[in-house]
Amino acid sequence: xxxxxxxxxxxxxxxxxxxxxxxxxxxxxxxxxxxxxxxxxxxxxxxxxxxxxxxxxxxxxxxxxxxxxxxxxxxxxxxxxxxxxxxxxxxxxxxxxxxxxxxxxxxxxxxxxxxxxxxxxxxxxxxxxxxxxxxxxxxxxxxxxxxxxxxxxxxxxxxxxxxxxxxxxxxxxxxxxxxxxxxxxxxxxxxxxxxxxxxxxxxxxxxxxxxxxxxxxxxxxxxxxxxxxxxxxxxxxxxxxxxxxxxxxxxxxxxxxxxxxxxxxxxxxxxxxxxxxxxxxxxxxxxxxxxxxxxxxxxxxxxxxxxxxxxxxxxxxxxxxxxxxxxxxxxxxxxxxxxxxxxxxxxxxxxxxxxxxxxxxxxxxxxxxxxxxxxxxxxxxxxxxxxxx
Amino acid sequence: xxxxxxxxxxxxxxxxxxxxxxxxxxxxxxxxxxxxxxxxxxxxxxxxxxxxxxxxxxxxxxxxxxxxxxxxxxxxxxxxxxxxxxxxxxxxxxxxxxxxxxxxxxxxxxxxxxxxxxxxxxxxxxxxxxxxxxxxxxxxxxxxxxxxxxxxxxxxxxxxxxxxxxxxxxxxxxxxxxxxxxxxxxxxxxxxxxxxxxxxxxxxxxxxxxxxxxxxxxxxxxxxxxxxxxxxxxxxxxxxxxxxxxxxxxxxxxxxxxxxxxxxxxxxxxxxxxxxxxxxxxxxxxxxxxxxxxxxxxxxxxxxxxxxxxxxxxxxxxxxxxxxxxxxxxxxxxxxxxxxxxxxxxxxxxxxxxxxxxxxxxxxxxxxxxxxxxxxxxxxxxxxxxxxx
Numbered sequence: 001x002x003x004x005x006x007x008x009x010x011x012x013x014x015x016x017x018x019x020x021x022x023x024x025x026x027x028x029x030x031x032x033x034x035x036x037x038x039x040x041x042x043x044x045x046x047x048x049x050x051x052x053x054x055x056x057x058x059x060x061x062x063x064x065x066x067x068x069x070x071x072x073x074x075x076x077x078x079x080x081x082x083x084x085x086x087x088x089x090x091x092x093x094x095x096x097x098x099x100x101x102x103x104x105x106x107x108x109x110x111x112x113x114x115x116x117x118x119x120x121x122x123x124x125x126x127x128x129x130x131x132x133x134x135x136x137x138x139x140x141x142x143x144x145x146x147x148x149x150x151x152x153x154x155x156x157x158x159x160x161x162x163x164x165x166x167x168x169x170x171x172x173x174x175x176x177x178x179x180x181x182x183x184x185x186x187x188x189x190x191x192x193x194x195x196x197x198x199x200x201x202x203x204x205x206x207x208x209x210x211x212x213x214x215x216x217x218x219x220x221x222x223x224x225x226x227x228x229x230x231x232x233x234x235x236x237x238x239x240x241x242x243x244x245x246x247x248x249x250x251x252x253x254x255x256x257x258x259x260x261x262x263x264x265x266x267x268x269x270x271x272x273x274x275x276x277x278x279x280x281x282x283x284x285x286x287x288x289x290x291x292x293x294x295x296x297x298x299x300x301x302x303x304x305x306x307x308x309x310x311x312x313x314x315x316x317x318x319x320x321x322x323x324x325x326x327x328x329x330x331x332x333x334x335x336x337x338x339x340x341x342x343x344x345x346x347x348x349x350x351x352x353x354x355x356x357x358x359x360x361x362x363x364x365x366x367x368x369x370x371x372x373x374x375x376x377x378x379x380x381x382x383x384x385x386x387x388x389x
Numbered sequence: 390x391x392x393x394x395x396x397x398x399x400x401x402x403x404x405x406x407x408x409x410x411x412x413x414x415x416x417x418x419x420x421x422x423x424x425x426x427x428x429x430x431x432x433x434x435x436x437x438x439x440x441x442x443x444x445x446x447x448x449x450x451x452x453x454x455x456x457x458x459x460x461x462x463x464x465x466x467x468x469x470x471x472x473x474x475x476x477x478x479x480x481x482x483x484x485x486x487x488x489x490x491x492x493x494x495x496x497x498x499x500x501x502x503x504x505x506x507x508x509x510x511x512x513x514x515x516x517x518x519x520x521x522x523x524x525x526x527x528x529x530x531x532x533x534x535x536x537x538x539x540x541x542x543x544x545x546x547x548x549x550x551x552x553x554x555x556x557x558x559x560x561x562x563x564x565x566x567x568x569x570x571x572x573x574x575x576x577x578x579x580x581x582x583x584x585x586x587x588x589x590x591x592x593x594x595x596x597x598x599x600x601x602x603x604x605x606x607x608x609x610x611x612x613x614x615x616x617x618x619x620x621x622x623x624x625x626x627x628x629x630x631x632x633x634x635x636x637x638x639x640x641x642x643x644x645x646x647x648x649x650x651x652x653x654x655x656x657x658x659x660x661x662x663x664x665x666x667x668x669x670x671x672x673x674x675x676x677x678x679x680x681x682x683x684x685x686x687x688x689x690x691x692x693x694x695x696x697x698x699x700x701x702x703x704x705x706x707x708x709x710x711x712x713x714x715x716x717x718x719x720x721x722x723x724x725x726x727x728x729x730x731x732x733x734x735x736x737x738x739x740x741x742x743x744x745x746x747x748x749x750x751x752x753x754x755x756x757x758x759x760x761x762x763x764x765x766x767x768x769x770x771x772x773x774x775x776x777x778x
Contacts, residue, residue, distance in 0.1 A: 045704070046700060046703040046704050047702075047703040047704070047709040047710075047711065048699050048700060048702065048703030048709065048711035048727070049703075077696070079696065079699075079700070080695075080696050080699050080711065080724070080727055080728060080729075081728060082712075082726070082727060082728040114694075114696065115694075115696025115697065115699065115700055116694075116695060116696030116699070116724065116728070116729050117696075117729075118729075218681075218682040218683060219680075219681070219682065220681055220682065220683050220697075220700065220701065220704070221700075221703075221704040222700065223696075223699075223700045223703065291608075292607075292608070292609055293607040293608065293609065293682065293766075293770075293774075294607060294609050294774055297770070297771050297774035297775045298774070298775065298776070298777075300771060300775045301774075301775025301776035302776075303775065303776040303777055305503075305504075305505075305776075305777050306505060307466075307468065307469050307503065307504025307505030307506075307612075308504065308609075310437050310468075310469050310504065310505070310612075311435060311437060311468070311504055311609065311610075311611065311612045312609065313436075313437065314435040314436040314437030314438075314610075314612065315434070315435050315436070315609070315610040320436040320437065321436075322436065322437035322469065323471075335469070335505065337471070338437070338469055338471060339469060339470060339471040339505070340469075340505050340506075340507075377682075377771060378771060379768050379771060381682075381686070382686050382689060382766060382767060382768060382771070385682075385683055385686035385687070385690075386686045386687065386689045386690025386692065387687070387690035387691075387692040387694075388687075388692055388694050
């Protein structure tokens with residue numbers, strides 16, 4: 001049921017002709033009655049934000065954090081498209097607003113695809129209304145919406161969490177450019193809990209830190225990254241800590257699903273750093289290791305080449321003493337005090353052959369801890385990204 | 390003639406058994422008479438420096454910047470090898486010093502290869518003396534030395550610059566981990582000019598900035614990066630600016646040769662950023678673009694996907710306004726004011742098909758300029774780096 005699981009939401013997905021061959025490229029998630037509810041958004045930190053990011057930010061400001069719908073298109077990022085791109089993003093909101101009986105600023109918009117290609121507004125806008133008119137509350141509609149937002153993803157990403165008195169549902173896309181501060185990832189999360197815009201925003205910012213913002217595939221931060229959260233309030237008030245826990249579970253699930261479906265990746269790797277001088281150091285070191293092309297090649301080759309980890313830790317820009325570091329794969333220490341130690345090589349090999357790999361770097365300096373989720377680097381990533389055609 | 394071109398130097402190269410199959414793995418560059426001359430070294434900024442880096446730094450300090458020889462081994466980085474590694478690096482210096490009639494601190498050492506593997510000192514040390522004894526001043530000896538320092542390099546890197554009254558010669562290795570602040574690159578530069586240790590060091594630091602430190606293949610900074618410069622003084626005093634110009638030319642040549650031979654690379658790409666708010670911003674932005682996995686994949690595919698450049702510039706951590714940016718490939722502007730403009734697509738395609746690609750990002754904000762040399766990212770890089778075996 002994903003986004004339509006929580007009470008009070010409907011969804012639709014269909015094709016409007018951005019992608020060739022009638023492939024689904026438009027998704028809408030709306031309140032069942034078309035009335036605005038508390039909403040929050042978290043966006044890319046890229047200084048060249050796409051038109052939909054600019055428009056959605058303005059809409060959330062002008063409504064004071066309320067929204068009646070989210071519209072997402074795939075196949076064209078509508079980024080680096082200038083004033084025409086902004087008009088197109090606003091136009092999509094306007095047409096969806098008309099379809100559900102809301103106002104344009106009450107609709108949020110996300111888009112994903114190639115950067116720098118003019119959005120074919122005139123060719124597709126006429127097809128939006130009919131898709132919106134087909135919206136519904138059942139699983140089939142939610143699934144169509146989840147499919148319509150995909151680009152190079154191979155599978156849909158959906159999540160559902162039920163807790164006493166409330167629930168959350170979510171859909172997301174993202175298979176590359178998953179990096180510092182979001183990714184070309186788009187996510188829509190719905191809940192039937194009742195929270196105000198400020199509480200929603202606080203909970204969302206807290207939840208994206210250890211999930212989407214601790215996920216990196218290639219270190220690139222997209223122009224389009226967006227996470228939306230809408231709260232219908234249908235099931236009444238909720239305890240904020242309980243809501244934050246559930247929201248974090250949803251975000252963690254989506255982040256894992258994105259790593260597992262990353263372009264050309266064969267491994268999902270958790271890089272943990274403990275014993276850092278500070279928590280910030282731990283995160284920075286984990287990210288440095290996770291984004292190292294050389295480390296990612298070793299992971300692709302299932303090679304526990306711990307020397308590369310030490311080398312990356314030494315250039316992470318954090319406090320580091322090679323004589324104190326311990327490196328473990330799957331809980332088996334291979335290096336201690338900065339040099340190789342006798343270890344069960346067969347057990348390490350077996351761990352490296354798994355799809356999910358755990359790497360632990362203990363710095364021996366303090367109490368700082370952090371973790372980043374990443375992938376290996378294989379031929380598939382290059383094949384996917386070498387040309388846009 | 391490379392390192393033996395300048396008057397006063399001899400060289401040797403041979404096999405001591407670090408690499409299998411009798412492949413050359415030891416190089417020595419020494420003064421012809423075994424007496425120390427002014428010398429300078431620039432080393433990796435990695436906080437886990439290899440044993441030879443630690444030993445060479447100590448030697449330069451203890452001699453006040455004098456050296457009679459440089460010894461380089463390939464096939465084992467002698468990094469993350471603890472006290473035994475430091476003893477091995479010092480032992481190599483000691484044996485070479487005995488061979489040429491100098492003291493141990495007058496010999497500098499560089500090593501390259503796998504990290505974290507104990508250096509097989511006892512197995513190889515006996516073979517060092519005979520190689521040192523074979524040293525000579527001719528081209529054949531210089532070539533043997535240049536070959537002996539290679540790892541995954543496919544060709545030797547040598548440079549020779551002659552100026553009125555003095556000359557320089559150099560050899561280098563480096564084919565990956567070429568990154569911020571040197572690389573797993575080793576270089577030995579000789580000159581017959583007469584300069585003191587302080588002037589030599591100043592000139593070397595100035596020369597590595599726009600050459601080796603503006604070269605990045607994978608963003609990884611090695612544990613072993615080292616550049617040595619020795620001045621025999623055989624041809625007398627030199628004008629410091631003239632010397633710096635010649636030294637910069639040598640370093641630029643070596644840096645280009647390393648990029649052109651980088652693991653799996655098919656392109657040598659110069660990323661230039663102009664109009665940045667400051668020179669530091671320009672360098673940082675150029676490096677961000679140069680290190681982007683996505684940009685490097687596009688270069689591999691010969692795809693002028695300028696949208697990715699805009700996206701990377703937007704996350705470079707520098708002042709940026711997408712509405713002011715102009716992007717050009719080979720002098721042909723494809724984007725101006727942040728949006729695509731009409732351009733000669735066939736001419737751009739022809740430029741992208743070349744081995745040497747020029748990318749210019751004009752930010753339109755100030756006077757800051759910077760450039761970084763990089764490569765594309767192809768299957769070959771992954772194949773070379775996925776396993777150590």
